[in-house]
Amino acid sequence: KTQQHHGVQFSLTHVRPEKIFGTTSVWRGRSRVTVADVHRTIVDMVADPELGGGIQHVADCLSVYFKSAGRDEDLLIRYAVRLGNGAVFKRLGFLAERADTGPELLESCRRRLTAGNAKLDPALECPHLITRWKLRVPESWASRRGT
Template sequence: MNGLGKTDRKRLSAVLRGTKGTISVAEAAEILDMPGSGAAKLLSRWAKKGWLARVRRGLYVSIPLESRTVDVPLEDAWIIADKLFGPCYIGGWSAAEYWDLTEQVFRTLIVLTTQRPRDRKPTIKGTAFWLRTAPDSAMFGLKAVWRGLEKVNVSDATRTILDLLGDPQLGGGLRSTVDMFRNYLNSEKKDLKLLLEYAEQLGNGAIFKRLGFLLEQYTENEQDVIDSCREKLTAGNTKLDPTLKAERLITRWRLWVPERWTKE
C-alpha cells in the first residue's frame, strides 16, 4: 500500500477485512478500537490518499487496486441504499427488474424508505436514486436477498405489483406498469389472494379500483378476485393514472380512465 506507513497499512487492512462492501465511521471505530472522531479522521485521510472513496458523510467504499481513479462507480447500489436510507427496501421498477416482471432497463434505483430526505433524487458516484417515503406500517411484503456479503430488502413480486398499482409512476408510467402487471399474471409468482391481503393491510382504496378494472380488462377467470375488489371500493372517484388525462368514468369502479384504456 504505497503512500501509507506501516501502522496505517495494518489498520486499513483490518478495516477492509472487517467490513462488507461499505465502511462506516462506526464500523472502523469498532474494528480499530478507537473513538469515532479518530476513525473519521483516518477514513478521511485514506480517502485523500486514494485508498477509499467517500460516498456520503461517514460512509466510504474501497477502491480496487487496478483502478486508475478515485472516482469509481458504486459496485452495488443496493448495498449503498440500505446503508444510507434504511430502514428501506428496493421497490418499483427496480424490484420488477429483479423479479423478471419487465425486460426494460431502468437506470435509476427506486428506494422506499421510512426516512424523509430533502433530496429525493440524489446521484451518488454516477448512480441515480429515487427516494420515496413510506410509513413504518408499509414495511411488509419484503424479501431479504443476498448482495455479496450483505442482505438487502426488496419488495416481493406481489408487493411490487401492489406498489405499482398504488402509484403507476413507480413502474415508469401506466403503460409499463400494466405490462408488468400482465407479466405477473402470467408468471409463477402470481398470488392474487396475497395481493388482496396486502392491499387490505396497506389500506389504499385506489388499488382495489385499479386492480378490479385491470383484471376485467386482461383476465376472464378471476371473477372471485374481481368481486372482492368491488366489495372493497371506497367512496369517491380515482384516476387509473393520476398523471394522465382521463375522459371516461367507469362508474362500477369509480375510476376515471383514458379512452384508449377501456374496451367499452
C-alpha cells in the same frame, strides 16, 4: 425527493414502519439487502403507476404476473388491504378485468371499492369515468379490451 449516486438517479420517499411488509432479504456480496417480493412490487406499482413506469407498463407487468406460476391473488388483496389505498382496488379490478383473470379477484376488488373516483394514472388526463370501478381513465383506455 431524488438523489444521484454513481450516475444513477434514485427516487426516495419515507415509509412508515407499519407500511414495510412483503419484503425479503437477499445477500449482495457481504451485504444483506431488503427488497420487496413480487406481490408487493405489483401492489406498489398499482398504487403509484409512476413507480412502475406508467400505467401501460404496470398493466403489462400485471398481465405477466397473472400468467406466472407464482401468482397469488389472495396475497395481492391482503397486501392491498394492508397498504390502505382505496385506489389500488379500483385500478387492480379494472386491469384484472381487462386481463380476463376470472371472477374471484374482480369480486374481491369490488367488495373493497371506496367512495369517490380515482384516476387510472394520476399523471394522465383521464376524462372517461368507468362507473363500475369508480375510475377515471384516458380516452384510449375507455373501450380498449385487454392490456
